[in-house]
Amino acid sequence: MDILLYSGGLDSYIAWWYLGRPKTLYCRLGHKYEEWELDAIRRTIPETVIDDTLVNLGRKWEEEDANIPARNLFLVLVAGLYGASRVWLVVQEGEMEIPDRSEKFFRMATEVCSFLLGREVVVDTPFRHMTKVDMVKWYLEQGLDVGKLLETRSCYSSRGKPCGECGACFRRAMALKLNGLEEEMEVPIEESKIVREYYRKWKEGKYTGKRGQEMRKFFEILRWEV
Numbered sequence: 506m507d508i509l510l511y512s513g514g515l516d517s518y519i520a521w522w523y524l525g526r527p528k529t530l531y532c533r534l535g536h537k538y539e540e541w542e543l544d545a546i547r548r549t550i551p552e553t554v555i556d557d558t559l560v561n562l563g564r565k566w567e568e569e570d571a572n573i574p575a576r577n578l579f580l581v582l583v584a585g586l587y588g589a590s591r592v593w594l595v596v597q598e599g600e601m602e603i604p605d606r607s608e609k610f611f612r613m614a615t616e617v618c619s620f621l622l623g624r625e626v627v628v629d630t631p632f633r634h635m636t637k638v639d640m641v642k643w644y645l646e647q648g649l650d651v652g653k654l655l656e657t658r659s660c661y662s663s664r665g666k667p668c669g670e671c672g673a674c675f676r677r678a679m680a681l682k683l684n685g686l687e688e689e690m691e692v693p694i695e696e697s698k699i700v701r702e703y704y705r706k707w708k709e710g711k712y713t714g715k716r717g718q719e720m721r722k723f724f725e726i727l728r729w730e731v
C-alpha cells in the first residue's frame with residue numbers, strides 16, 4: 506500500500522493527484538501552524554488519516570524558522586507503522602541538500618524502515634526534477650480545480666491568512682504568479698521584507714540554474730530591476 510504524507514500544502518496536494526490519489530496521512534506535531542494545516546486538509550482531502558503519535562515533536566523541538574530537525578524520519582516511520590510498503594514524502598528540486606530531504610536520506614530511510622519493520626518499506630519522493638513552479642504548471646495542465654489548489658496552506662506563521670513574510674509564502678507566491686495565479690496575503694508579496702531579502706540574494710548571484718531563472722521571471726513580473 507502507498508501512503509502519501511500530506512501536509513495540507515500545495516506540493517503534497519499536487520503530489521496526491523500526480524500519484525493517482527493514494528491514501529494520505531497527516532501527523533500532528535503540535536507545531537505552531539498545525540491548526541491551519543488541519544483546516545486546509547478538511548477542505549482539500551478530508552479522508553486523510555490524522556495521526557497524533559508525534560503530537561509533542563513540534564511543541565518541543567520546533568526552531569525559530571519553523572524547522573523541526575530530523576522530522577522526516579519520524580514521519581516516514583509513522584507511515585510505515587500504518588502498513589505502507591511505499592511512503593511518499595514530497596521534496597522538490599533545489600532543496601535536496603537539506604539532510605532529511607536528500608537522496609541519501611531516501612536511501613537510508615528505506616533501509617532503516619525496512620529493517621525495523623521487518624518488511625520492505627520504500628521511502629520515495631515524486632518530484633525530484635520539478636520545482637514548485639513546474640508542479641503548479643502540471644496541475645493546471647491536467648485541468649484540475651484551481652479553487653481547491655488555493656485552499657491548501659503553505660505558510661509557516663500561526664496567522665489565519667498566509668503572512669506573505671515567510672519563505673514558504675515567497676515560494677508559493679512565486680509558483681502561483683509564474684503560472685498566472687494570484688492569492689491574497691496579509692502583506693502583499695511585493696511589499697514583503699522576505700521577498701526583498703530573496704531579491705538581494707538573487708542579485709548577489711546566490712541562486713543559479715532553474716531556480717535562479719524562475720526568480721528572475723518573478724522579479725520581472727513584480728517590475729523590479731533584473
Ligand SMILES: [Zn+2]
Binds near residue numbers: 661662669674
Ligand atoms: Zn507565510
